[in-house]
Amino acid sequence: MEYVLKTANLKKYYGKYRALDGLDMCVPKGAIYGFVGKNGAGKTTLIRLICGLQKPNEGNYELYDIDSRNKEIVKSRRRMGAVVESPSIYQDMSARENMEQQYRILGLPDFQGIPELLKLVGLENTGKKKAVNFSLGMRQRLGIAIALAGSPDFLVLDEPVNGLDPQGIVEIRELILRLNREQGITLLISSHMLDELARIATHFGFIDRGQMVKEISAAQLEEACRKRICLRVSDVGILSRVLDEIGLEYAVLSDSEAEIYGKIGVTELALRLSDQGCQVESMQERDESLENYYLNLVGGQLTSTEAGRRVSMNNLFSAYLARLIKNRAFWVFLIFMIGFGAGAPVIAHHEMVKYGVSYSCESRLAWHVMLTGLITALFTVWFLGTEYSDGTIRNKLVAGHIRRNIYLASLGSCILAHMIILLVHMLVISVLGQWLIAPFSVKAGELALFYLLSLLIGITFTSVYTMLVMQNQNKSAAVVLCVLVCFTLYMAAFYIYAMLTAPEMIPTGDVVAVFTNDGSGPQNIGREMIPNPKYLRGVWRTVYEWLQDIIPFGQAISLAEWKLENSMRMICCNLALTVGSTLVGLYRFERKDLR
Numbered sequence: 001m002e003y004v005l006k007t008a009n010l011k012k013y014y015g016k017y018r019a020l021d022g023l024d025m026c027v028p029k030g031a032i033y034g035f036v037g038k039n040g041a042g043k044t045t046l047i048r049l050i051c052g053l054q055k056p057n058e059g060n061y062e063l064y065d066i067d068s069r070n071k072e073i074v075k076s077r078r079r080m081g082a083v084v085e086s087p088s089i090y091q092d093m094s095a096r097e098n099m100e101q102q103y104r105i106l107g108l109p110d111f112q113g114i115p116e117l118l119k120l121v122g123l124e125n126t127g128k129k130k131a132v133n134f135s136l137g138m139r140q141r142l143g144i145a146i147a148l149a150g151s152p153d154f155l156v157l158d159e160p161v162n163g164l165d166p167q168g169i170v171e172i173r174e175l176i177l178r179l180n181r182e183q184g185i186t187l188l189i190s191s192h193m194l195d196e197l198a199r200i201a202t203h204f205g206f207i208d209r210g211q212m213v214k215e216i217s218a219a220q221l222e223e224a225c226r227k228r229i230c231l232r233v234s235d236v237g238i239l240s241r242v243l244d245e246i247g248l249e250y251a252v253l254s255d256s257e258a259e260i261y262g263k264i265g266v267t268e269l270a271l272r273l274s275d276q277g278c279q280v281e282s283m284q285e286r287d288e289s290l291e292n293y294y295l296n297l298v299g300g301q302l303t304s305t306e307a308g309r310r311v312s313m314n315n316l317f318s319a320y321l322a323r324l325i326k327n328r329a330f331w332v333f334l335i336f337m338i339g340f341g342a343g344a345p346v347i348a349h350h351e352m353v354k355y356g357v358s359y360s361c362e363s364r365l366a367w368h369v370m371l372t373g374l375i376t377a378l379f380t381v382w383f384l385g386t387e388y389s390d391g392t393i394r395n396k397l398v399a400g401h402i403r404r405n406i407y408l409a410s411l412g413s414c415i416l417a418h419m420i421i422l423l424v425h426m427l428v429i430s431v432l433g434q435w436l437i438a439p440f441s442v443k444a445g446e447l448a449l450f451y452l453l454s455l456l457i458g459i460t461f462t463s464v465y466t467m468l469v470m471q472n473q474n475k476s477a478a479v480v481l482c483v484l485v486c487f488t489l490y491m492a493a494f495y496i497y498a499m500l501t502a503p504e505m506i507p508t509g510d511v512v513a514v515f516t517n518d519g520s521g522p523q524n525i526g527r528e529m530i531p532n533p534k535y536l537r538g539v540w541r542t543v544y545e546w547l548q549d550i551i552p553f554g555q556a557i558s559l560a561e562w563k564l565e566n567s568m569r570m571i572c573c574n575l576a577l578t579v580g581s582t583l584v585g586l587y588r589f590e591r592k593d594l595r
Contacts (some may be wrong), residue, residue, distance in 0.1 A: 002029045004154050004186045005050060009059035012045050012210075019045040021210035022059070027188055027203070032180050034201030035190040036294060042210040043190035044085060047158050051082050063154075081152035083160065087143025091132040095123045095142050098131060102149045113149075121145045121175060137168030144175065155179065156188045161196060169196060176200055194294055206297055213297055225293050229260040230284045238278035242269065256281070313405045320413035329382040330417055333375060337421050340371075341428035349436035361433035361440050362562060365426060365450075375421065376461040377482040380414050384466065385475035403590045411466045411582065418458045426451065442562065449567055453559055456574040457552045463578045464552075467585030471592065493553035496544055499536055505529040549573050 005027040012020040020042045027033045037043050048054045050061060052073075061068045063076035089098050099114045118124045121141040126134075131142060140160060147155060160176070161169045177200055179185045191197050197204070204221055206213040233239045236255055243250045246269070249261040270280055324330055348359040434440065440447060465482050472478040507529055536544055548554035549566055550573045558570070 003027060003062075004029050005061065005063055005188065007046070007059065007061040010046070010049070010056050010061055011058040012042075012049060012054065013057050018210050020049075020056070023207070023210060023212055025205050025207075025212050025215060027186065027205075029186055030180075030184060031203045032176065032187045032189065032201045034197035034204045035188060035207065036192070036194060036197060036204055037190075037207035038192060041207045043207060044158055045210075046207075047082065047084055047156055047188075047190060051080075051084060051156065052077055053084070078150070079152055080154040080156060081147030081150070082156040082158075083140070083143040083147050084156075084158050087139045087146070089131050089139060089142055089146065092130055094128050094130060095126045095134075095145070098142060098146060099149060102146045106150045108150065113151075117145045117148055120148070120178070122171065135168070137164050137171055140164065140168070140172060141175065144172075148179075152185070154186045154188070158190050159192075160189060161191070161193060173200055206294055221293065228285075229264060230257065230282075231260060231280065232257050232282040233273065234279040234281065235277070238273060238276050242272045242276065242278075246272075313409065317409045317412055320409050321416070324383070324413050324417055327383060329379060330421075333379050334421050334424060337371075337375065337425040338428055341425040342432055344429055345432040345436045348433075352437070359437050361430070361437045362442055362447075362450075364433050364437065365429045374483075374486055376418050376458060377465050377486045378479075379417065379421070380462060380465040381469055381475065381479045381482050383414060383417065384410055384469045385478050404586055407466075407470060407586050407589050408582075410470065411463060411585075414466055415459050415462045418462050419455055422454060422458050423451075426454065446562070446564060449564055450559060450562070453555065453564075453567060453570055453574075456571060457555055457559075460552050460574045460577045460581075463581045463585070467581045467588075470585055470589050489551055489553045493548070493551050493557055496548045496551070496554055497557050499534070500541070500544055500548065502535050503532055504535050506532045550577070552577070 003026045005025070007023050007025050010020050010023040011018070023042065023046065025046075035043050035046070045054075049056055049068075050063065056068070063073060064079060066072050066076045090101060093101065095118055096114060099117065100111055103111055103114065115124065118126075121144055123138065123141055123145065126138070131139065134142065144155075144157070144160070147157075157176075161172050164172065173196065176187060176189070180187055189197065189201070202218050203215070204218070205215045230253075231239065233256060236252055236258055239258055240250070240252065243258075243260065246264075248264060251259045251261075253259060266283070273280060344364045345361070348357075348364055351357045352359060430440075442450075464485070468481055468485065469478045472481060545566075546569075548558065549569050552574070555570050555574070558564075558566070
């Protein structure tokens with residue numbers, strides 16, 4: 001028999017992982033070879049090797065009788081086409097433009113064969129439609145058309161129906177059969193969809209853990225999976241005796257059940273059994289599926305991880321922490337805040353030396369709390385926004401995690417990240433400030449309270465922005481929304497601060513002169529002072545003071561001026577805002593439709 005592809009003791013390692021571990025296989029010429037195996041069995045690795053994308057660590061393979069270690073193997077590859085994992089197509093080009101590009105790559109003299117190929121795969125009427133607008137099935141067919149450019153004898157398809165709808169699967173199946181029967185192309189098809197392969201393959205190779213378990217033709221497989229009759233009778237002993245007389249092959253399953261192989265005359269068998277006092281209780285025709293044959297062959301079951309899952313809040317939060325450690329945004333913000341924190345006392349020290357300006361360490365520390373809102377907004381969107389844009393939130397739901405835990409783990413990881421960033425920032429200012437400016441003039445208790453309130457403000461901001469981000473599946477829109485909310489809170493806090501610090505008396509435009517009794521002239525010239533109509537009094541002043549302690553930026557302004565007399569009220573307001581925004585976010589997220 002003539003073979004298109006032969007492998008001998010083929011091995012491929014990725015570190016300590018053995019993707020292929022001594023693979024031996026033969027693909028006959030003119031066959032549709034079904035390469036069957038679980039995910040990770042080594043199917044795609046073999047295809048990468050024979051396509052020249054990677055090199056084996058040990059062993060060799062032959063394409064059209066040319067050894068892989070021979071430089072002439074390049075010429076053999078010119079006789080093959082391949083679609084590896086996903087179709088390699090230009091998204092901004094039409095089907096014809098993609099084909100023309102492939103023809104140029106192959107150095108073909110003209111484009112005359114393109115219309116015929118596009119008609120073969122059913123894409124002749126796509127016109128100028130870009131590939132980005134194709135369905136998944138259309139992209140798969142275009143990938144096959146590109147692989148067919150140059151009239152290959154050997155076509156390799158890696159999971160060609162993966163992700164297709166039933167109609168797309170039928171289209172690809174008919175195309176494969178047409179290529180094999182009408183053009184005599186040999187096909188190697190890797191797949192784990194066994195029932196689909198059983199419809200088209202002429203030969204099968206079963207791979208498990210990088211090794212070939214068995215190679216078998218479709219005819220041999222049909223014989224192995226042959227049909228059988230399952231009988232339930234009143235006396236299996238009489239059944240055995242009758243079957244021996246007829247000369248049929250059978251297997252006794254129990255004291256009342258047996259399986260009969262081969263064709264039988266149902267009426268004749270029933271009459272013989274009845275004559276000997278044996279009643280037929282039931283009769284059923286069965287045959288073994290390719291899936292069962294494969295499972296029995298490899299001695300196991302297809303991948304089933306449900307029993308091994310331990311879905312809990314702990315491992316979900318651990319996953320977020322692992323992602324946080326590897327997240328570029330976290331390290332960018334951390335390094336930025338370290339540099340920004342170090343710059344404040346350095347600049348203050350420079351101005352003190354050069355211009356004689358006086359600064360205190362606590363003043364440099366305090367005003368940096370105002371950055372909390374903006375930094376938190378940007379980081380939360382950057383970190384959590386990718387849950388939607390990358391679609392990874394679906395992985396957590398499919399794994400069995402409930403939405404409440406996903407939301408709380410997201411919030412907890414952002415709070416932890418922000419606390420680390422803010423604490424490091426404040427510590428850098430505190431340490432360098434005492435060295436370059438002056439020691440703290442406030443008491444240790446006041447400094448500890450300042451740190452606590454700063455962290456609580458950060459937690460409040462994080463909970464509010466998490467609520468906003470987890471409701472918005474568009475990352476850009478989430479950025480705009482969070483920055484807009486941040487800016488609005490800034491403006492509201494400064495307006496409240498301006499109203500609370502407005503003077504009680506303001507001058508008029510009239511000049512007032514005070515003269516002495518001796519007529520020596522004015523001794524004091526000034527402007528007349530009148531009550532300020534915008535000065536807050538009574539209940540309104542109390543309302544504005546509460547608003548300043550409720551709005552996080554208002555609290556930041558109070559901290560910047562070291563006004564800690566309402567610290568207990570600020571702590572309660574932070575806790576209330578954090579709990580409230582978290583509850584609202586959870587309520588909305590649990591009822592939200594996700595893409």
